[in-house]
Amino acid sequence: MTAALPTRTRAAVLRAFGEPIVIEDMPVPARIEAGGLLVEIVACSLCGTDVHCWEGSLDLKLDLPLILGHEMAGRIIAIGEGADTDSAGQPLRLGDRVIWTHAFCGQCAMCARHRPAMCPNRKAYGHVSAENWPYLMGGFAQHAYVLPGSGRVRVPDSVPDELASMASCALRSVVNAVEQAGRVGPEHTIVVQGAGPLGILATGLFSQAGAGRVLTIGAPAARLELARAFGADDVVSLEDVPDPADRLAIVRQATGGLGADLVAEFSGHPAAFAEGVAMAGPGARYLVVGQLGAGTVEVAPGAITKKNLTVIGSFSGDVSHYHKALAIIERLAGRLPFDRLISGRYPLGQVNEVIDRMRSFQEIKPVLYAS
Numbered sequence: 385m386t387a388a389l390p391t392r393t394r395a396a397v398l399r400a401f402g403e404p405i406v407i408e409d410m411p412v413p414a415r416i417e418a419g420g421l422l423v424e425i426v427a428c429s430l431c432g433t434d435v436h437c438w439e440g441s442l443d444l445k446l447d448l449p450l451i452l453g454h455e456m457a458g459r460i461i462a463i464g465e466g467a468d469t470d471s472a473g474q475p476l477r478l479g480d481r482v483i484w485t486h487a488f489c490g491q492c493a494m495c496a497r498h499r500p501a502m503c504p505n506r507k508a509y510g511h512v513s514a515e516n517w518p519y520l521m522g523g524f525a526q527h528a529y530v531l532p533g534s535g536r537v538r539v540p541d542s543v544p545d546e547l548a549s550m551a552s553c554a555l556r557s558v559v560n561a562v563e564q565a566g567r568v569g570p571e572h573t574i575v576v577q578g579a580g581p582l583g584i585l586a587t588g589l590f591s592q593a594g595a596g597r598v599l600t601i602g603a604p605a606a607r608l609e610l611a612r613a614f615g616a617d618d619v620v621s622l623e624d625v626p627d628p629a630d631r632l633a634i635v636r637q638a639t640g641g642l643g644a645d646l647v648a649e650f651s652g653h654p655a656a657f658a659e660g661v662a663m664a665g666p667g668a669r670y671l672v673v674g675q676l677g678a679g680t681v682e683v684a685p686g687a688i689t690k691k692n693l694t695v696i697g698s699f700s701g702d703v704s705h706y707h708k709a710l711a712i713i714e715r716l717a718g719r720l721p722f723d724r725l726i727s728g729r730y731p732l733g734q735v736n737e738v739i740d741r742m743r744s745f746q747e748i749k750p751v752l753y754a755s
């Protein structure tokens with residue numbers, strides 16, 4: 385089931401960390417293996433992780449040269465044998481749009497436990513070498529290859545390209561995290577640490593899930609305003625309140641001196657962990673999502689014991705979270721202003737400029753378009 389396929393494509397290739405990315409002419413795989421898909425990228429939004437990958441500062445394995453970008457949506461242009469349904473059983477046809485997971489082996493202990501994001505053999509888009517077949521393993525490109533081991537979900541017609549793209553990393557990570565945090569209700573005060581895309585989306589999902597009060601901490605002011613639009617009842621600016629002791633006092637005051645029922649960390653700063661433990665009240669849950677770096681922080685572990693804290697780590701997500709993320713965009717678009725997260729739209733050739741703008745906080749969620 386293949387149309388006339390292109391033999392060459394354009395991709396933004398990173399050959400040295402911290403160096404400008406160059407648009408290169410790349411081969412398109414001539415053969416689509418059973419279970420694989422070839423897609424034309426319709427939108428690739430940037431994730432903070434892309435910037436850290438470019439810098440080479442991430443505590444994850446990266447094989448240069450590579451095509452960055454792991455948060456994207458594509459339109460199917462070739463379907464490998466047996467790949468004509470998605471992971472939810474919906475038929476897939478040429479021209480349909482999909483989002484897809486990293487590729488898992490399906491033959492290891494973690495895959496057997498339905499924890500594919502922990503699969504030691506996983507192949508992650510935006511992380512593996514562009515020199516090896518099937519080359520097109522990142523979103524900063526005109527085309528991408530979807531491996532047989534990747535879960536995939538058809539994008540509903542009502543979901544725009546860039547929001548489908550955002551669903552494939554930012555929102556699916558938040559959906560997974562919020563699910564792992566467990567029930568939230570009107571009796572709960574939740575503190576969200578971080579006002580990047582994940583913190584803002586989490587603010588929205590907690591608020592829609594019926595949390596009594598959501599307090600979001602972050603910067604700059606424009607992001608906190610967006611957090612309010614997503615349902616934050618209060619916001620605390622890191623610029624206006626730079627001292628962690630003062631932020632702790634605000635949380636204590638907002639909770640009758642007890643501390644939060646649930647603290648959710650999406651900031652990525654190691655210091656936020658110590659602050660979050662302090663902000664958590666007795667019997668609270670502490671959800672830790674943003675810590676992908678190798679940084680450390682001093683914490684008195686006794687606080688976790690003495691407060692009976694439940695500390696929950698949450699990394700990435702599985703195909704169920706991609707599926708739910710798309711349903712959430714479809715159903716909550718009237719209540720949560722997802723489109724306001726999309727801060728800029730750029731052609732692929734401006735990739736270096738977009739990374740610069742991400743690094744200087746001028747963009748929250750920019751999108752690259754290759755065609």
Ligand SMILES: [Zn+2]
Nearest residue numbers: 431433455553
């Ligand atoms: Zn990401």
Ligand SMILES: [Zn+2]
Nearest residue numbers: 489492495503
């Ligand atoms: Zn595995």
